[in-house]
Amino acid sequence: MKQGIKKSQRIFIWIIGILFVLEIIVLFFVSEWEGSLKREEPKLHIESAQWIPPDENIKNDFGEIFVSIKNRSVKPKCNIPNLLFMNSDDQNAFGETLMPNRYYDSLSAEGAVDYSSSEMIPPGATVDVHYRLTEQDARELDAMIRANDTVYVRLSGYISENKTYYKLQMQQEEEK
Amino acid sequence: MGKQRCPQCGNKFDFELSGWICPECGLVILGSTEKKVFQQEELRKKAETNKRNNKKYGFKYYLKKKFFTMLVSVLLIFVITLGIGISVKVPDLVSKQKNIEKDALITSASAEMGELISIAPYTLEFTQAFVPDWDILPELNSINYLAVDFVTAGKNQENVLSNLSDIAWVCLHDIEADSYLAPQSAYQLTGSDENQTALYHMNVTSELDKKEGTLIFMVQSPDREYELCIFAGSEADGYGRYDVSINEQYTIPIKLTEQRAVNGS
Numbered sequence: 001m002k003q004g005i006k007k008s009q010r011i012f013i014w015i016i017g018i019l020f021v022l023e024i025i026v027l028f029f030v031s032e033w034e035g036s037l038k039r040e041e042p043k044l045h046i047e048s049a050q051w052i053p054p055d056e057n058i059k060n061d062f063g064e065i066f067v068s069i070k071n072r073s074v075k076p077k078c079n080i081p082n083l084l085f086m087n088s089d090d091q092n093a094f095g096e097t098l099m100p101n102r103y104y105d106s107l108s109a110e111g112a113v114d115y116s117s118s119e120m121i122p123p124g125a126t127v128d129v130h131y132r133l134t135e136q137d138a139r140e141l142d143a144m145i146r147a148n149d150t151v152y153v154r155l156s157g158y159i160s161e162n163k164t165y166y167k168l169q170m171q172q173e174e175e176k
Numbered sequence: 177m178g179k180q181r182c183p184q185c186g187n188k189f190d191f192e193l194s195g196w197i198c199p200e201c202g203l204v205i206l207g208s209t210e211k212k213v214f215q216q217e218e219l220r221k222k223a224e225t226n227k228r229n230n231k232k233y234g235f236k237y238y239l240k241k242k243f244f245t246m247l248v249s250v251l252l253i254f255v256i257t258l259g260i261g262i263s264v265k266v267p268d269l270v271s272k273q274k275n276i277e278k279d280a281l282i283t284s285a286s287a288e289m290g291e292l293i294s295i296a297p298y299t300l301e302f303t304q305a306f307v308p309d310w311d312i313l314p315e316l317n318s319i320n321y322l323a324v325d326f327v328t329a330g331k332n333q334e335n336v337l338s339n340l341s342d343i344a345w346v347c348l349h350d351i352e353a354d355s356y357l358a359p360q361s362a363y364q365l366t367g368s369d370e371n372q373t374a375l376y377h378m379n380v381t382s383e384l385d386k387k388e389g390t391l392i393f394m395v396q397s398p399d400r401e402y403e404l405c406i407f408a409g410s411e412a413d414g415y416g417r418y419d420v421s422i423n424e425q426y427t428i429p430i431k432l433t434e435q436r437a438v439n440g441s
Contacts, residue, residue: 020255074282104394
């Protein structure tokens with residue numbers, strides 16, 4: 001009888017010990033999860049993407065890509081993100097990066113201070129962003145069109161909603 | 177030597193008196209048997225001594241047992257507390273994860289300059305918007321300044337840690353450029369410590385963290401059409417000013433008034 005009680009006591013202590021260790025492990029993963037949610041970047045969605053050819057009357061104009069970006073999350077995105085264009089929708093495909101025309105570009109050029117983080121995409125807002133092509137970008141884009149006839153655009157992976165690619169078209173974009 | 181038990185039949189008799197022969201069974205107590213009997217006797221004595229020692233060291237034993245019980249109790253409390261903590265935290269995180277994944281549901285409303293906006297438990301009012309012509313602001317070729325005065329009330333006291341900036345923030349929408357601009361802090365606006373302090377004393381701030389304050393935006397031209405966007409939520413997930421999960425938006429069209437003097441009059 002006494003031995004039976006001692007045995008059940010020992011089992012009880014073992015169960016508490018194992019539970020304690022398991023809870024510590026779960027707590028570690030829960031804190032990691034909480035941390036990742038706090039660091040979570042707002043997810044942006046490309047509503048439309050259109051290539052605007054260069055204006056022949058303007059010198060050194062190589063065209064631009066005009067993109068409507070919507071912030072679908074509850075937090076703002078500070079800093080207008082770069083755009084990637086590539087000829088494949090493969091996740092590992094190499095893309096060319098385009099810098100946006102930012103509101104404070106002229107101011108940043110004037111002084112040493114970078115004010116680009118003062119421009120934002122608030123929650124629920126859609127903004128139209130112009131990505132001007134350089135001569136080299138225009139060459140790369142032309143090569144992609146000649147090789148594949150299709151060019152995909154997307155935002156940087158960690159802010160792009162579901163890492164979706166968009167077909168870049170002259171008139172209308174279509175979601176892949 | 178006294179009476180001892182016969183190792184064979186258990187009869188008690190004095191070995192010496194009976195000449196080392198058991199009167200009951202007739203067993204001759206030989207050397208080895210004597211040794212066995214002696215060992216049994218020694219074991220009995222040892223057991224008695226142990227019993228006495230146990231009584232002597234009982235308190236130490238009790239303490240050891242008590243410590244062990246305490247350890248188990250503490251462990252049990254930890255396990256229960258952690259269990260409750262985890263079971264409360266996980267559903268909260270799941271709902272936050274779902275909120276991040278789904279589209280933001282933001283209710284929009286429009287307001288006017290001078291209108292009292294209620295963002296419970298606070299109230300907010302933008303009193304005037306003007307182009308500041310202040311010498312302490314650095315002159316820039318490509319950028320102009322646009323200032324907006326505000327007053328807040330509610331649980332917004334300087335000696336209390338919480339204030340409106342914990343659940344709301346403001347940006348300026350340049351409609352023509354379709355750009356949303358954050359207000360600049362005194363530090364971002366000026367290069368010198370002296371001017372920074374002067375701006376600070378003039379209640380220039382980049383957040384809704386004062387009872388009376390002035391937000392300064394850097395704009396490409398003051399002649400454009402602007403609207404002030406106020407974003408409010410219920411709680412902040414992090415520590416930054418933009419960590420509030422937004423569910424309300426107020427839009428106020430900017431109407432510029434006359435230049436306000438540096439002293440605030």
